[in-house]
Amino acid sequence: MKYWLCKSDPETYSWDEFVRDGSTMWDGVRNYEARNNMRHMKLGDKVLIYHSQTTRTIVGLSEVSREALPDPTADDDKWVAVELTAKRTLAKPLSLAEIKSIPDLQNIALVKRSRLSIMPLTKKEFDLIIELTS
DNA sequence: GCCAACGTTGGC
DNA sequence: GCCAACGTTGGC
Numbered sequence: 001m002k003y004w005l006c007k008s009d010p011e012t013y014s015w016d017e018f019v020r021d022g023s024t025m026w027d028g029v030r031n032y033e034a035r036n037n038m039r040h041m042k043l044g045d046k047v048l049i050y051h052s053q054t055t056r057t058i059v060g061l062s063e064v065s066r067e068a069l070p071d072p073t074a075d076d077d078k079w080v081a082v083e084l085t086a087k088r089t090l091a092k093p094l095s096l097a098e099i100k101s102i103p104d105l106q107n108i109a110l111v112k113r114s115r116l117s118i119m120p121l122t123k124k125e126f127d128l129i130i131e132l133t134s
Numbered sequence: 135g136c137c138a139a140c141g142t143t144g145g146c
Numbered sequence: 147g148c149c150a151a152c153g154t155t156g157g158c
Contacts, residue, residue, distance in 0.1 A: 009156085053156060101143060113139090114155080
């Protein structure tokens with residue numbers, strides 16, 4: 001099992017909308033590295049959702065419910081989408097400022113590669129985030 | 135709102 | 147194939 005973190009601008013698609021929808025197609029990704037990460041997502045992988053821009057917090061936990069398929073919003077077949085299913089809202093959202101203050105989380109792409117929208121997490125990082133947000 | 139980082143495009 | 151120009155993202 002692998003672990004991931006996906007960003008969403010809450011003005012475009014918020015965690016609340018995701019919870020209301022239950023499941024959603026994570027589409028519209030037009031970045032090669034993010035796409036390659038999506039291609040590696042397997043059924044049941046855990047995906048943390050981060051709100052970029054205004055709130056800048058990790059807010060929810062979801063799971064991969066459909067593996068990569070051609071992105072229906074793309075006009076060629078090089079882009080992919082996955083389906084994610086919302087699992088639960090984190091009891092204590094974790095802010096970017098807090099993440100930056102935790103030595104064991106300095107290697108995640110959120111800190112150094114702020115423009116990457118879909119990134120892998122190690123099990124250790126994932127477990128720590130779950131612990132800190134419970 | 136500004137600006138740094140960085141991915142993409144296009145001229146050569 | 148290089149690199150300057152440009153556009154976009156996202157933190158602050």
